[in-house]
Every structure is written in C-alpha cells, then in structure tokens.
Amino acid sequence: MSELSGLAGPRAGAGADIDYVQLLTPEGVRIGNDEYDFTGDDDQIAGLYRDMVLTRRFDLEATALQRQGELGLWAPCLGQEAAQVGSARALGPRDHVFPTYREHGVARCLGVDPVDLLRMFRGIDHGNWDVETHRFNLYTVVIGAQTLHATGYAMGLERDGLVGTGDPERDAAVLAYLGDGATSQGDVSEAFVFSASYNAPVVFFCQNNQWAISEPIERQSRIPLHKRSSGFGIPGLRVDGNDVLASYAVTQKALEHARSGNGPTFIEAYTYRMGAHTTSDDPTKYRLADEVEHWRLRDPIARVRAYLARSGGADDAFFARIDAEAEDLAADVRKRCLDLADPSLIDAFDQVYAEQTPYLTEQQAAYAAYLETFEDAEGGTR
Numbered sequence: 001m002s003e004l005s006g007l008a009g010p011r012a013g014a015g016a017d018i019d020y021v022q023l024l025t026p027e028g029v030r031i032g033n034d035e036y037d038f039t040g041d042d043d044q045i046a047g048l049y050r051d052m053v054l055t056r057r058f059d060l061e062a063t064a065l066q067r068q069g070e071l072g073l074w075a076p077c078l079g080q081e082a083a084q085v086g087s088a089r090a091l092g093p094r095d096h097v098f099p100t101y102r103e104h105g106v107a108r109c110l111g112v113d114p115v116d117l118l119r120m121f122r123g124i125d126h127g128n129w130d131v132e133t134h135r136f137n138l139y140t141v142v143i144g145a146q147t148l149h150a151t152g153y154a155m156g157l158e159r160d161g162l163v164g165t166g167d168p169e170r171d172a173a174v175l176a177y178l179g180d181g182a183t184s185q186g187d188v189s190e191a192f193v194f195s196a197s198y199n200a201p202v203v204f205f206c207q208n209n210q211w212a213i214s215e216p217i218e219r220q221s222r223i224p225l226h227k228r229s230s231g232f233g234i235p236g237l238r239v240d241g242n243d244v245l246a247s248y249a250v251t252q253k254a255l256e257h258a259r260s261g262n263g264p265t266f267i268e269a270y271t272y273r274m275g276a277h278t279t280s281d282d283p284t285k286y287r288l289a290d291e292v293e294h295w296r297l298r299d300p301i302a303r304v305r306a307y308l309a310r311s312g313g314a315d316d317a318f319f320a321r322i323d324a325e326a327e328d329l330a331a332d333v334r335k336r337c338l339d340l341a342d343p344s345l346i347d348a349f350d351q352v353y354a355e356q357t358p359y360l361t362e363q364q365a366a367y368a369a370y371l372e373t374f375e376d377a378e379g380g381t382r
C-alpha cells in the first residue's frame with residue numbers, strides 16, 4: 001500500500017476502532033455518555049424492539065417477493081433497522097422526513113402502509129402515499145437530491161415562522177436521510193451550503209452502511225464522514241448506527257437543536273448493509289465474508305433482545321408474541337401484494353392534475369372510444 005493510499009485509513013467495515021456515541025453495547029449492556037442519554041423506560045425499548053423486528057420481517061418478505069418475480073426490484077434495509085427506527089421514533093409530531101429509497105423502517109414508524117412501498121417497487125405507481133399525512137416524502141432514487149428538497153422545505157418552515165418560537169406546539173424541523181455514497185454528490189454539498197447559510201432547521205442523517213453499491217467508503221473519503229460537514233459550518237457527530245438507543249438520543253437532540261432555531265446538524269450513523277445493495281446486486285463479488293460476519297455479531301436487534309431479556313423488560317411470551325405478529329405482517333403483505341391490480345392506462349388521465357382539465361377529459365374519452373374498437377378491451381391496458 002502506498003503512503004498516499006494509507007491516508008484513507010483501515011478497512012472501515014472490518015473492525016477498525018470506532019469512536020462514536022453508544023448507549024447499548026453489542027452484548028446488550030447499557031452504558032453512559034456525558035452528552036447523550038436515552039431517558040425512556042423498558043416499555044419504550046420493547047416498542048423499539050417491536051419496530052425493528054417488524055421492519056426486518058417485512059424487508060425479508062419483500063426480498064422474497066422480488067425473487068419470486070412479484071417486484072421488479074427491492075432495496076433491502078437488513079442491518080440498518082436500529083439507525084432507521086431510532087432516528088424515526090425521535091421525530092416530533094410536526095417534523096417532516098425526506099427519505100432515500102431504503103428507509104422502510106422509517107416509513108413504518110410514520111405509518112406508511114408497507115404495501116404502498118411495494119407498489120412502487122412492483123412498478124405500478126410512482127409512490128402514492130399522502131406525504132402530508134405521514135410527514136414522509138416520496139422515496140428519492142436520484143442520489144442526494146432529497147437533501148436539497150429537505151433544505152428547501154426547512155427554509156420554508158423558517159419563513160413560515162415555525163422555528164425557534166419557543167412554542168413546542170409550533171416548532172418543527174426536517175430530517176433528511178442519505179447514504180455514505182451520497183455525501184460525494186454535488187447536491188449534498190449544495191444542501192450543506194444552503195442549510196448552513198440560512199441556518200435551516202434540518203438534520204442530515206447519513207447511514208454510513210460502508211458501501212455505495214461496490215464502492216467502499218474509505219475510497220470516497222479520506223476523513224471520517226462526520227468530519228465532512230464541519231467544513232460547511234455544520235456540526236457533525238458519529239453514532240453507533242446499530243444501537244437504537246443511541247440513534248434515538250442523538251437524533252432527538254439534533255432535532256431539538258434545529259427546532260429551536262440553532263440550525264443544521266450532520267449525523268453519521270455508523271452501520272452496515274447486511275444484504276445486497278438491491279436485489280440486482282451480488283455483494284459477494286466485492287466484499288469478503290469475514291466482514292459480513294464481523295457485523296453479524298453487532299446485529300442491531302439481537303442486542304436489544306439481550307438487554308430486555310436480562311433487565312426483565314420483556315419475557316419469552318413477549319418475544320413469541322412479536323414473532324407471531326411479524327409472521328402475520330409478512331402473510332398480510334404478501335397477500336395484498338399478490339392482489340394488487342395492474343394499472344390501467346385509462347386511469348392515468350385522472351392522475352395528471354389535482355383537478356381534471358377539459359382537454360384531458362376529451363383525450364380520455366377519445367382513448368376510451370378507441371379501446372371500444374377492440375373486442376377484448378376489458379381493463380384498457382393496451
């Protein structure tokens with residue numbers, strides 16, 4: 001290895017000593033931190049455990065559905081459940097989220113029907129959940145673009161007088177998710193510049209899952225990711241992304257900081273993508289099994305289960321109940337996915353504008369008349 005390439009540091013995913021905020025060790029032991037604390041009780045921790053188990057089970061079912069040809073593609077979140085659930089459960093009732101395409105655990109916490117996620121990956125719509133009801137924007141596949149949308153929205157909140165009023169019933173912030181690879185995008189640099197310049201109430205939550213498809217993080221950044229934002233004047237910190245309590249605590253504090261008018265924060269959640277980038281990817285082509293094994297020992301769900309079992313916060317009956325609920329969820333999602341109807345072209349005319357225009361009504365009628373000329377026109381999918 002040349003001296004220059006040595007600057008990139010050790011294989012980040014392979015066991016380097018990492019300095020980050022951690023409140024629950026991989027063995028399930030709670031530890032203290034001077035700045036961050038999880039103040040919830042064991043019932044709340046059991047709730048976080050449930051969120052993670054259900055997220056994982058849904059994610060596995062979606063992966064299986066893709067393998068069986070029911071979805072065109074799936075981007076698994078396996079291994080990232082703690083980063084997603086911890087950060088999402090820290091959201092306040094008026095905060096708004098801008099996700100990438102992998103935030104299935106966040107979608108769950110914000111009440112998005114999991115079948116609505118499947119519809120997108122099945123290719124029958126472009127995302128149809130109500131973003132205002134769920135405060136969860138549509139998935140964004142253009143890497144990094146959502147950080148600009150988030151920044152613009154956050155600047156809007158500020159202009160609407162919804163930041164730093166001191167009234168917890170009013171103040172709001174924005175949580176933008178991004179990947180480690182996204183930090184290499186120009187859009188993200190622009191989002192940093194604007195959010196810092198305008199003191200926008202936005203928290204950038206970067207899930208450093210170590211890989212941007214086949215590109216390892218140390219090839220993209222010579223410094224730890226959380227140090228990147230300081231060049232833009234945005235405080236950055238690193239959290240153990242496989243620790244749901246720490247992810248919750250740091251996000252809660254950063255959101256509060258933003259809501260109070262103190263501006264943006266960048267959080268690097270240090271985690272790992274256990275599965276493939278998407279179902280079109282084969283990670284065995286570019287990463288070693290021992291790296292995956294290293295991270296398997298840091299499983300985000302196992303450590304919470306170990307903690308709850310030891311503390312008495314949950315018993316065997318609780319764990320069995322959650323497992324049964326997860327199986328029910330998977331069966332329900334599978335059934336409803338298989339029942340999804342193919343879209344009909346005739347309906348597309350109704351979805352262009354909120355209110356139909358006369359010209360489109362005319363076009364729709366002409367298309368319907370055209371369909372009538374076919375004997376098997378039922379469904380209008382020609």
Ligand SMILES: Cc1ncc(C[n+]2csc(CCOP(=O)(O)OP(=O)(O)O)c2C)c(N)n1
Pocket residue numbers: 102141142143178179180181182183209211212213273277
């Ligand atoms: C602007 C843009 N460039 C390239 C791509 C192709 N692409 C899809 S996913 C991906 C890697 C993203 O990695 P990261 O940001 O680390 O997120 P992760 O998928 O690991 O969650 C790339 C380059 C894209 N979707 N958009």
